[in-house]
Amino acid sequence: MRPISILGVTTDFGANRRGVDMGPSAIRYGGLFDALDDAGVEWTDVGNLHTPRTATAGTREPIGETDQPIRHREETAEVCSRLSARVDEIITSGQTPLVLGGDHSLAMGTLVGTHKVGPIGALWFDAHADFNTPETSPSGNIHGMPLASVLGYGSLGDEPWAHAPHLDEDRVVLVGLRDVDESETDHLEASGVTVYTMTDIDRRGVGPVVMDAIDIATGGGDGDVHLSLDMDWLDPNEAPGVGTPVRGGVSYREAHTAMEYLAEQLPTASIRSMEIVEVNPILDQSNETGKLACELAASAFGKTVV
Numbered sequence: 001m002r003p004i005s006i007l008g009v010t011t012d013f014g015a016n017r018r019g020v021d022m023g024p025s026a027i028r029y030g031g032l033f034d035a036l037d038d039a040g041v042e043w044t045d046v047g048n049l050h051t052p053r054t055a056t057a058g059t060r061e062p063i064g065e066t067d068q069p070i071r072h073r074e075e076t077a078e079v080c081s082r083l084s085a086r087v088d089e090i091i092t093s094g095q096t097p098l099v100l101g102g103d104h105s106l107a108m109g110t111l112v113g114t115h116k117v118g119p120i121g122a123l124w125f126d127a128h129a130d131f132n133t134p135e136t137s138p139s140g141n142i143h144g145m146p147l148a149s150v151l152g153y154g155s156l157g158d159e160p161w162a163h164a165p166h167l168d169e170d171r172v173v174l175v176g177l178r179d180v181d182e183s184e185t186d187h188l189e190a191s192g193v194t195v196y197t198m199t200d201i202d203r204r205g206v207g208p209v210v211m212d213a214i215d216i217a218t219g220g221g222d223g224d225v226h227l228s229l230d231m232d233w234l235d236p237n238e239a240p241g242v243g244t245p246v247r248g249g250v251s252y253r254e255a256h257t258a259m260e261y262l263a264e265q266l267p268t269a270s271i272r273s274m275e276i277v278e279v280n281p282i283l284d285q286s287n288e289t290g291k292l293a294c295e296l297a298a299s300a301f302g303k304t305v306v
Contacts, residue, residue, distance in 0.1 A: 001268045004041055004301065005095040006032070007086060008048035009102040009109075011079045013072035015243050016141045019282035024048060024100040026241070026281040026290035027297075032100075035294040039303035041268075044095070049086060051079050070134040070156075076142050080109030081161045087113025087273060096268060098297065101277030103143040103243070104130060107228050111150045111164040114226060114273050120164075121171030121217035122147075125258070126230040127246040129177055129184045129195075133157070136183035143278075147172070153187060169193060171223065173213040175258070176201060176233045179246045198248055206254040210261045224272040227262065229296065231278050231289055239292055241284025252292070259299035268301060 008024030028045070036043045052075050083099070087110055090097040099110050104126075114120055124130070130147040133154025137144055142156075149156035150164040151172070157163050169192040178198040180188075188195055194216050196209045217225045232242040235249035250258070262271075276293045284290065 001041070002094060002096045004036065004043040004098050004268075005090045005093075006043060006045045006098050006100065007090070008100045009051065009079065009083055009106045010048050011051050011076075011102045011106055013075045013079065013103070013105065013142070015103040015143050016139060017243050017280075019280035020101060020103045020243055020278055021051075022281050023102055023277070023279035023290075026279050026284070026287055027100050027276060027293045030287050030290035030294045032294040032297065035298035035303070036301065039298040039301045041301045046090075049079070049082055070137070070142060071140045072142065076105050077159065077161050079106065080112065083109030084113035084161065088116060091117060091272065096271060097273045099273070099275040101275060101279070104228075104230055104277045105142040105146055106277065107146040107275060108150055108162045108164070110273050110275050111167055111226055112161060115164065115166045117224065117272060119166050119168050120224050120226055120272055121168055121219060122173070122226045122228060123213055123217045123262070124172065124174045124228045125176055125233040126174065126228070127176065127179050127232045127249055128230070128244065129174060129180045129188060131184040131187055132181060136181070136187075138181065147174075148187065151191070151193075167226075168219070171217050171219050171225075173217050175209065175213050176250055178248050198250070201250065201254070206250065206257050207261060210258045211265070214262065214265045218266070218270065224270055225266065227271050227274040227300065229274070229276045229300075231276065231293055234292070239289040241280050241287070241289030242278050243280045243283065244278070255296055256299050259296050260304070262300050263302040271300070274300065
């Protein structure tokens, strides 16, 4: 079992409201270290990635639709470039990076940084597809674009800091979708990405869906994967502290069951990298979402009831 290296990324450049930059602190404060100890995981906290600020960062407010094709592109590029270099260092040193967000745009940096070991699949637990591009996004917020970008779609897909050519599109699986733009649907249907919606989970159960997802993401059982956990995958009753909540998500037990299946089927050596994103303590209730993020991380890395 590889040791885990914890890295915080205090960025909210990709989101449309403030607060997710405090997510790493909320997760740490929620008991992450004790949770990983309980899972029997060797870990090191390497602190937070240095992130830039903009002159307008302190005055941003929630926005609706915009004519801007993309917001805070330069700042996001800087964050992702720094993050990919740190992830590369962590993996090269023989450890598994556990990246704490921050908004989901940071996934581009995490995935680009995993390139040296070779091809990789991805398990993407999220209420949203994150498959917009600068050309299709109604908001211009980059946290709705990372998956499309790392797979080479849109103008961001031409940028080295945002594109991960070693990510095998046929081994990318979205789990738990329930809020997808029409343009995203068209692109997903034309792609090699596998999609499981909340309807699939309702009809089949979370266990069978996750088992199928693991099989696809690992290429039949022996490939490395990137695990991306957006906390808005859960129902807002379970995880209220997220920036873009959508009713009808997975329950507390369904989320743990999914992570427990991953721990059983994916040894730590197969999880090349993991991120937990979109925890917003400003919107949370007594840090419930931060605490739940800690629990789910422990389950993913092998904590069991007995």
